[in-house]
Amino acid sequence: MSEKYAEYKELLQKRLTPKRYHHSLCVADEAVRLATKYGGDTDKAYLAGLLHDITKTSPSEEHLNIFDKFGIMLNDVEKNADKLWHAISGAAYIQYELGIDDPEIITAVRYHTTARANMSQLEKILYLADFTSADRDYDDIDIMRQKVEISMEAALDYALSYSINDLVSRGKLLHLDTIMAYNENTLKGNK
Numbered sequence: 425m426s427e428k429y430a431e432y433k434e435l436l437q438k439r440l441t442p443k444r445y446h447h448s449l450c451v452a453d454e455a456v457r458l459a460t461k462y463g464g465d466t467d468k469a470y471l472a473g474l475l476h477d478i479t480k481t482s483p484s485e486e487h488l489n490i491f492d493k494f495g496i497m498l499n500d501v502e503k504n505a506d507k508l509w510h511a512i513s514g515a516a517y518i519q520y521e522l523g524i525d526d527p528e529i530i531t532a533v534r535y536h537t538t539a540r541a542n543m544s545q546l547e548k549i550l551y552l553a554d555f556t557s558a559d560r561d562y563d564d565i566d567i568m569r570q571k572v573e574i575s576m577e578a579a580l581d582y583a584l585s586y587s588i589n590d591l592v593s594r595g596k597l598l599h600l601d602t603i604m605a606y607n608e609n610t611l612k613g614n615k
Contacts, residue, residue: 432474432522440481448477450557451550458549458556462576465528465546472532472550475518480510487513494520501597508599511537539584539605548576555583581609 436445452473459469479487484506490513491498502508515534518524532550535543539551556565556572556579564586572579584606591598 455553538601540601541604
């Protein structure tokens, strides 16, 4: 798979810090592992994982230019949570600048930070791969990795709960998409 995506890797090395580039490779590998485990498309998983943080280290001006250029309107939470910008600008960047026209890959990149209700399998895979990639080292990573081996739904529930609790404990805003994803998963009884 690596030769197939050499051009994207070269671009990422120019756009990202070495640490963020390494993270992107780790997420791509974990996305393939999860796609294989849960019957997803491994090529799409790899590409989404590889490109998910393509604008992560971009300056604010680049994000704002992308939003303006492609008519992206941020809601109040997004305007005040610049840590979410890279998912929004990254999805637009891969669609309009790189010419990737696969809506599954675009939405997976778009919602890899917030999640959302009615996530596709690829969206869940990328969201969880970003949480469990080999380079991740945070409180509860072992629990998160155990959950992802049980089921995507159990892992999704744990990841959403973890994110919500973390954001609330730090006095940060909660995106409605995250709340809707959590509520949907809880209503389905995925604990």
